[in-house]
Amino acid sequence: MPETILVVDDDLDILELLKMNLEPEGYTVRTASDGDGAVQSACTEPPDLILLDVMMPHKNGLQVIEELKNIDETKNIPVILVTARGQTDDKVLGLETGADDYITKPFDLREVTARVEAVLGRTRPIKYINPLKRAMGEGFSEAGLQQLAGHLEAAAAIQKKLLPDQAPSLDGFDIANLIQSSTSVSGDFYDFIPLRETQIGIVLGDVKGNGIPAALLMVMIRTALRLLCHDEPTPAAILKRINDLVARDTEADLFATMIYGILDTEANTFTYANGGHCYPFHYNSRTGIDVLKTGGMLIGAFEEATFTYGACHFDPGDIIVFYTDGITETEAAEDTTSDTSTHWEQDTSALFYGGERLANCLSENTALAPSALCEAILTDLAQFSGSTQTNDDRALIVIKRDI
Amino acid sequence: MNFETTIGEENISILHVVGKILGNASDAFRKAMELQLQTGHDKLVVDLTEVPLIDSSALGAIVTSLKGYQRSGGKLVLLKPQKAVQEVLEVTQLATVIEIYDTEEAARDAFM
Numbered sequence: 001m002p003e004t005i006l007v008v009d010d011d012l013d014i015l016e017l018l019k020m021n022l023e024p025e026g027y028t029v030r031t032a033s034d035g036d037g038a039v040q041s042a043c044t045e046p047p048d049l050i051l052l053d054v055m056m057p058h059k060n061g062l063q064v065i066e067e068l069k070n071i072d073e074t075k076n077i078p079v080i081l082v083t084a085r086g087q088t089d090d091k092v093l094g095l096e097t098g099a100d101d102y103i104t105k106p107f108d109l110r111e112v113t114a115r116v117e118a119v120l121g122r123t124r125p126i127k128y129i130n131p132l133k134r135a136m137g138e139g140f141s142e143a144g145l146q147q148l149a150g151h152l153e154a155a156a157a158i159q160k161k162l163l164p165d166q167a168p169s170l171d172g173f174d175i176a177n178l179i180q181s182s183t184s185v186s187g188d189f190y191d192f193i194p195l196r197e198t199q200i201g202i203v204l205g206d207v208k209g210n211g212i213p214a215a216l217l218m219v220m221i222r223t224a225l226r227l228l229c230h231d232e233p234t235p236a237a238i239l240k241r242i243n244d245l246v247a248r249d250t251e252a253d254l255f256a257t258m259i260y261g262i263l264d265t266e267a268n269t270f271t272y273a274n275g276g277h278c279y280p281f282h283y284n285s286r287t288g289i290d291v292l293k294t295g296g297m298l299i300g301a302f303e304e305a306t307f308t309y310g311a312c313h314f315d316p317g318d319i320i321v322f323y324t325d326g327i328t329e330t331e332a333a334e335d336t337t338s339d340t341s342t343h344w345e346q347d348t349s350a351l352f353y354g355g356e357r358l359a360n361c362l363s364e365n366t367a368l369a370p371s372a373l374c375e376a377i378l379t380d381l382a383q384f385s386g387s388t389q390t391n392d393d394r395a396l397i398v399i400k401r402d403i
Numbered sequence: 404m405n406f407e408t409t410i411g412e413e414n415i416s417i418l419h420v421v422g423k424i425l426g427n428a429s430d431a432f433r434k435a436m437e438l439q440l441q442t443g444h445d446k447l448v449v450d451l452t453e454v455p456l457i458d459s460s461a462l463g464a465i466v467t468s469l470k471g472y473q474r475s476g477g478k479l480v481l482l483k484p485q486k487a488v489q490e491v492l493e494v495t496q497l498a499t500v501i502e503i504y505d506t507e508e509a510a511r512d513a514f515m
Binding site: 206208209255257276277278279295296297298301302305325329351352 | 455456458459460462463466470493494495496497499500
């Protein structure tokens, strides 16, 4: 997931310039044109870094820092101050107030990028501290939490390497995938495994539970799958083997949901087995959207679980969408979390994005290529939730047969 | 989320939950289920009548507790999950390993 930078300056030209310079580097850039806007923006959705002009009317950059340092959610956000040449007092004051670095105007754009990257590299583990505190209670020292945050950052980096960046290119098919992790290590995972020249194994899964144990389980499942997929003949047999392995070796409250299937680009078929995972959607131009409902028990909870397998045929232009529940469980923009006790009868479809809306989004965008379809779904999610951020991991795989 | 537990006839406990069970609330939910077992009440009805939605962590809590009750020779059943909850139980096929009842009487009879 791209890191977000909040750029704050009362000079709109500078805002635009910095935005144009930072976005191609892969950052998501938000802007605010005054101090109050900056504080509000940072509190609503804490960015990964703030580039903050010092000289602003009403509330200057130093006051902004002071305010942010007093709020739990924002106090650890790294800040780079942008000062005019010669304002040495500001620099000293700024660093004393808690800024992480400063840049002097007029600045060299390459310097801005370099400083942003340096500060982010140094402070990346810090973003784990607040979630860790929430998860572990207040009994841990700041130093202990920082060490743990460092370990988490390292684990997250290893985990990212295990997820393929790009779907393989196949004759007659186009595949796109997308993953967005929330702040901690990801529970969602996917993999593409070449089996034969015309066959590829595709898995999308979601390890339930949190943090490092969940990440380790994901690594275990991924490794087992890579080893087993060449031996076992059917997706159902593979899920059974993985289930037994996980059920025997792990605690009861660690489990996963996953779909594993084989795409055959010669027969134009997808055969799959589903271990308790959200049902995928299959779009066909004649019959519309169908839910692939061959199901099975979630993986790793019960040794006695059994799995069946389903199959579907790809006509030209057909699409299959796999997703994790981080997509369908995305909450609506309004604050619906308060006092649910009196509203329990209300229609839950308004509170959560849900499978129906995802199916609608698919049906409206069937002409798009898979990668554009992924983007369309993300845009629809952002519209629904009023935010581009996510509290849960999200993953999507879209497979489309060429027309 | 709120809940209260009543222990009634035949030593059957009923855990009545009100509200969505999401995120951190699942911990409290799991502890409430396990507390009954720890205090020797190994017959539990989890009343989901007023639970509009659960997430995967709540599901984990149910799986963990269910296995705990099974291990100790007790029993945990669900009462009247709403549509969205029922769907989750079906997709994950937990509905095939956990007994689900529509009325309190039927749930109580399950322990006879």
